[in-house]
Amino acid sequence: MGTSILIKNLTKRFGNVVAVNQVSLTIQPGTFLTLLGPSGCGKTTLLRCIAGLEDPDAGEIYIGDKLVFSSAQGINLPAGQRNLGLVFQNYALWPHMTVFKNMTFALEIQKMPKPQMAQRVQESLAEVQMAGYDERYPREMSGGQQQRIALARMLAYRPKVFLMDEPLSNLDARLRIDMRAELKRLHHVSGATTVYVTHDQIEALTMSSDIAVMKEGVIQQMDTPDRIYRCPANLFVADFIGSPKVNLLEGRADGANSIDLGKFKLAANTRGATGHIVVAVRPEDIAVSPTAAPNAIEFKAYSVLPSGADSTIVAQREGLEVTVRVMGNSKIKMDDSIWLTFNADLLNLYDKASGNLIVSS
Amino acid sequence: MAFPTTYQPSFSLQLLAAWRRFMHWLTSAHVILALLMLALMVYLILVPLYRMIETTLTYQEKDIHYVPEAVTGEFTWFHWTRMLTDEIAQVMTYAPLQHSLVISIGATLLALLIGSALAWMAVRTDMAGRNVINTLATVPYIMPSWTIAMAWTVLFKNRTSGGSPGIYEFLIGASPPDWLAYGPVPIIISSALHYYTFFFLFVSAALMSIDSNLEEAGELMGASRWRILRKITFPLIVPALLSGFIMTFSKVMGTFGGPNVLGIPVGYYTISTMIRADMGLGNYADGFVLAIVLILFAMTTVYANQKVVGTRKSYETIGGRGFVAQRTRLRKWKTVLTAGVIVFQLIVAILPLAILAFSTFMLIDGEYTPSNFTLHYWIGESTPTISNGVPGVLRNPDVYKGAWNSIALSLWTAFFAALLGVLLGYAIAKGRGTRLSKLVEQLAFIPYVIPGIAFGAVYISMFAKSVGPIPALYGTFALLVVVSVAKHLPYSARTGVSAMLQVGRELEEAGQVAGANAWERFRRIIFPLTSPGFISGFLMTFITTMRELSLIILLVTPSTQVLASMTIRYLENDDTQMANAVIIILVTLVLIGNWLISLFRGGSLKKGLGM
Numbered sequence: 007m008g009t010s011i012l013i014k015n016l017t018k019r020f021g022n023v024v025a026v027n028q029v030s031l032t033i034q035p036g037t038f039l040t041l042l043g044p045s046g047c048g049k050t051t052l053l054r055c056i057a058g059l060e061d062p063d064a065g066e067i068y069i070g071d072k073l074v075f076s077s078a079q080g081i082n083l084p085a086g087q088r089n090l091g092l093v094f095q096n097y098a099l100w101p102h103m104t105v106f107k108n109m110t111f112a113l114e115i116q117k118m119p120k121p122q123m124a125q126r127v128q129e130s131l132a133e134v135q136m137a138g139y140d141e142r143y144p145r146e147m148s149g150g151q152q153q154r155i156a157l158a159r160m161l162a163y164r165p166k167v168f169l170m171d172e173p174l175s176n177l178d179a180r181l182r183i184d185m186r187a188e189l190k191r192l193h194h195v196s197g198a199t200t201v202y203v204t205h206d207q208i209e210a211l212t213m214s215s216d217i218a219v220m221k222e223g224v225i226q227q228m229d230t231p232d233r234i235y236r237c238p239a240n241l242f243v244a245d246f247i248g249s250p251k252v253n254l255l256e257g258r259a260d261g262a263n264s265i266d267l268g269k270f271k272l273a274a275n276t277r278g279a280t281g282h283i284v285v286a287v288r289p290e291d292i293a294v295s296p297t298a299a300p301n302a303i304e305f306k307a308y309s310v311l312p313s314g315a316d317s318t319i320v321a322q323r324e325g326l327e328v329t330v331r332v333m334g335n336s337k338i339k340m341d342d343s344i345w346l347t348f349n350a351d352l353l354n355l356y357d358k359a360s361g362n363l364i365v366s367s
Numbered sequence: 368m369a370f371p372t373t374y375q376p377s378f379s380l381q382l383l384a385a386w387r388r389f390m391h392w393l394t395s396a397h398v399i400l401a402l403l404m405l406a407l408m409v410y411l412i413l414v415p416l417y418r419m420i421e422t423t424l425t426y427q428e429k430d431i432h433y434v435p436e437a438v439t440g441e442f443t444w445f446h447w448t449r450m451l452t453d454e455i456a457q458v459m460t461y462a463p464l465q466h467s468l469v470i471s472i473g474a475t476l477l478a479l480l481i482g483s484a485l486a487w488m489a490v491r492t493d494m495a496g497r498n499v500i501n502t503l504a505t506v507p508y509i510m511p512s513w514t515i516a517m518a519w520t521v522l523f524k525n526r527t528s529g530g531s532p533g534i535y536e537f538l539i540g541a542s543p544p545d546w547l548a549y550g551p552v553p554i555i556i557s558s559a560l561h562y563y564t565f566f567f568l569f570v571s572a573a574l575m576s577i578d579s580n581l582e583e584a585g586e587l588m589g590a591s592r593w594r595i596l597r598k599i600t601f602p603l604i605v606p607a608l609l610s611g612f613i614m615t616f617s618k619v620m621g622t623f624g625g626p627n628v629l630g631i632p633v634g635y636y637t638i639s640t641m642i643r644a645d646m647g648l649g650n651y652a653d654g655f656v657l658a659i660v661l662i663l664f665a666m667t668t669v670y671a672n673q674k675v676v677g678t679r680k681s682y683e684t685i686g687g688r689g690f691v692a693q694r695t696r697l698r699k700w701k702t703v704l705t706a707g708v709i710v711f712q713l714i715v716a717i718l719p720l721a722i723l724a725f726s727t728f729m730l731i732d733g734e735y736t737p738s739n740f741t742l743h744y745w746i747g748e749s750t751p752t753i754s755n756g757v758p759g760v761l762r763n764p765d766v767y768k769g770a771w772n773s774i775a776l777s778l779w780t781a782f783f784a785a786l787l788g789v790l791l792g793y794a795i796a797k798g799r800g801t802r803l804s805k806l807v808e809q810l811a812f813i814p815y816v817i818p819g820i821a822f823g824a825v826y827i828s829m830f831a832k833s834v835g836p837i838p839a840l841y842g843t844f845a846l847l848v849v850v851s852v853a854k855h856l857p858y859s860a861r862t863g864v865s866a867m868l869q870v871g872r873e874l875e876e877a878g879q880v881a882g883a884n885a886w887e888r889f890r891r892i893i894f895p896l897t898s899p900g901f902i903s904g905f906l907m908t909f910i911t912t913m914r915e916l917s918l919i920i921l922l923v924t925p926s927t928q929v930l931a932s933m934t935i936r937y938l939e940n941d942d943t944q945m946a947n948a949v950i951i952i953l954v955t956l957v958l959i960g961n962w963l964i965s966l967f968r969g970g971s972l973k974k975g976l977g978m
């Protein structure tokens with residue numbers, strides 16, 4: 007039921023700022039694509055270009071097989087003719103209209119008959135579990151309820167593409183987690199192609215079928231959540247994804263299967279790489295032992311931070327700091343000696359100069 | 368030979384793309400509106416200014432009297448040299464300019480003193496009756512600016528200008544000295560008492576918005592009260608003071624009423640009264656030279672102020688955040704100061720009206736005895752021996768006509784100003800950041816720096832003759848509406864932009880995504896959300912237009928008289944009582960209007976004052 011979106015070399019400038027820089031994307035029908043990146047990286051701008059609310063400087067956008075924007079041909083289809091729905095960060099519910107009026111606005115423009123319209127409203131309200139709220143005004147509802155109504159307003163006219171700009175960012179933490187499940191369900195049921203903007207990586211990792219990580223208007227990597235987490239294409243993505251953060255250790259590879267980190271050497275599958283490299287290892291991929299073990303390296307527990315389900319240990323050795331995550335409540339005390347084992351198969355190696363992945367785990 | 372390998376779209380394809388992009392841009396609603404507004408403002412502001420400058424640079428028909436070889440319509444520096452370097456320039460230009468500056472600076476400083484002192488007491492002390500002070504402070508500004516001047520003459524006039532004695536002379540027996548009766552001193556005082564409201568409102572808003580933590584921080588460090596006032600409070604209200612300064616200064620520069628009532632009898636001309644005199648003699652070009660000089664002065668002050676305060680601050684009032692600041696204890700001074708302030712305000716707000724009203728009951732001007740009491744000037748039939756047979760104002764069809772004209776003018780102006788506010792607001796707010804939007808906004812700002820009387824002068828030159836399809840509007844009621852609307856453009860734009868900006872752009876974009884066209888979005892989303900702002904703007908415009916004089920004095924004709932201009936005409940015919948009665952009617956209408964506003968928004972004049 008969804009439709010594909012194809013973006014070619016899209017560029018949007020604001021004065022000197024290049025908000026979206028030569029972006030090319032193919033979004034398959036029914037995909038849940040998340041645009042993820044730090045503040046100001048151009049996520050919203052890209053989304054608004056797709057929606058037709060922004061006038062890009064160059065490139066092409068197809069929705070389905072319809073060309074909706076082309077700078078070369080001077081085509082720019084108005085937002086209303088692109089058959090897509092948009093949920094704004096602040097919901098943008100019209101404050102002077104009831105929920106019902108908010109939801110029928112688009113249907114009236116499509117000249118839908120009245121009885122069908124009322125039925126559509128009831129259906130959509132039910133889909134977001136807000137049945138019975140049709141006569142409320144937006145200010146008479148809580149933030150979470152308004153959020154659902156914003157979704158329902160979009161669902162009511164059954165667009166082929168859902169666009170959402172940080173729809174959960176104004177909700178409190180609990181509600182945000184509940185809504186993630188709801189949104190994912192909604193996407194599953196409707197099958198609409200969804201482009202979702204967030205700077206919350208957990209949201210991205212949990213909900214998406216694909217993630218596009220952006221930095222300064224450029225897409226760094228577009229992949230499945232698992233690949234984004236496991237095999238970040240460059241140091242930026244590696245560093246941006248994951249909490250606690252990935253360990254980045256600088257060293258030299260000399261062609262043999264080991265990396266010289268200065269104070270000690272690390273066994274790794276370098277596959278012939280040489281020169282300055284950066285080793286990336288996720289905190290949960292390091293094994294910890296309170297006693298000496300073969301091939302383990304001795305560290306000191308600088309700080310131990312239990313958080314219930316798991317514990318984070320900050321370990322130090324001769325000025326080198328490594329973060330480790332272990333399941334459960336760790337028995338390790340601060341200032342204890344600990345032995346860390348780095349699994350050579352779980353290391354990603356990056357070229358120091360370019361920051362690009364050279365050897366993936 | 369090498370062939371280019373990269374794909375190059377053909378020239379005609381590129382042209383087609385460029386054309387489509389252009390049409391896409393051109394057909395977006397806010398661009399269409401902005402272009403329309405641009406055209407309108409070029410026509411209402413730039414063309415008249417150009418025509419005015421052109422007139423000063425060409426020979427006019429009358430110039431043949433001065434320059435025998437003058438050919439009407441030929442280029443000449445004659446008017447400029449005459450007004451700026453000839454012997455006559457001293458009388459025609461430099462003396463009036465000097466007077467205008469003296470009055471403007473004097474009145475502004477006095478108003479600053481009164482306004483900020485009252486503001487400080489009302490906001491920052493534990494004085495009693497602060498609400499009363501707040502309310503009374505706006506009253507003088509609501510009244511026409513020359514009300515106090517007229518009351519002043521009733522009180523202090525002497526026989527220098529011939530005619531009858533004032534109340535002062537009648538009571539004291541001695542004639543008040545000239546400096547007290549006419550000229551700069553009374554003009555400065557009467558203007559300051561009218562305009563102190565600006566300072567009062569700006570400074571109290573600024574004082575309220577200062578986070579008292581800033582001052583408390585100073586206090587904790589052991590600074591003395593005086594030091595805190597000087598080092599912390601004062602710098603924080605400087606922008607407000609400068610805003611008040613610039614507004615008052617440019618208003619007084621262009622004010623006509625006060626200098627006309629108090630200056631003319633002793634030949635104390637300001638630029639504004641001199642412009643009127645020139646126009647009366649048919650020396651348009653001379654008047655225009657003065658108008659240009661006036662505009663240059665006003666512009667210089669506004670831009671100097673913007674350089675100092677930062678762009679556009681002067682043009683915005685400072686929104687109070689309403690901190691409850693710590694109040695200075697007045698202790699034993701409390702009663703005395705409270706009483707003093709309120710008595711002062713009552714005198715300023717009420718005494719002028721009382722004096723004017725009193726004078727209308729005196730059959731013979733200057734004789735303040737019970738036997739002289741009469742209702743003739745209100746309800747008397749036409750009597751040939753009194754006022755050349757003009758009947759009392761309530762029986763006088765001219766007065767009804769004038770009142771009706773005043774109301775009609777105010778209604779039309781308010782209507783068009785609100786309409787243009789909507790259009791300008793949309794065009795500017797929607798295109799925010801684009802050059803077109805900035806251009807429209809800047810053009811709309813121009814009338815702000817053109818003093819009222821000069822703006823009126825500009826319109827004489829524009830609409831004296833018919834140009835193309837536009838008829839000669841001079842002498843018509845429509846011209847009064849046009850000039851009032853045009854002068855009001857900065858306020859319209861401001862109201863419009865702020866109303867539009869309050870509606871987040873997402874609200875409109877949500878409509879766009881839902882498929883609504885520009886008109887539907889406007890009708891169903893933007894207009895319902897912005898209309899309260901426009902309605903209060905409408906009411907505000909209504910009462911400001913009602914008491915406008917400087918702007919229209921050059922443009923009214925006997926058939927288009929409004930109450931404001933009638934007071935001046937009666938004064939000039941020496942019908943003092945009639946003039947005073949008319950101004951009381953005018954004040955009554957304005958007060959009714961103001962009362963309606965307060966009903967509508969349950970608030971004070973503050974929000975839209977003078978803006």
Ligand SMILES: Nc1ncnc2c1ncn2[C@@H]1O[C@H](COP(=O)(O)OP(=O)(O)OP(=O)(O)O)[C@@H](O)[C@H]1O
Nearest residue numbers: 020023025043044045046047048049050051052205
């Ligand atoms: N209307 C605009 N005018 C000028 N610059 C803009 C405009 N909109 C965005 N920008 C700039 O473009 C860049 C990208 O902005 P964008 O809003 O797309 O970022 P974002 O990734 O959505 O950030 P956030 O996570 O903070 O919402 C920023 O540098 C921003 O300052």
Ligand SMILES: [Mg+2]
Nearest residue numbers: 049050051171
């Ligand atoms: Mg954003």
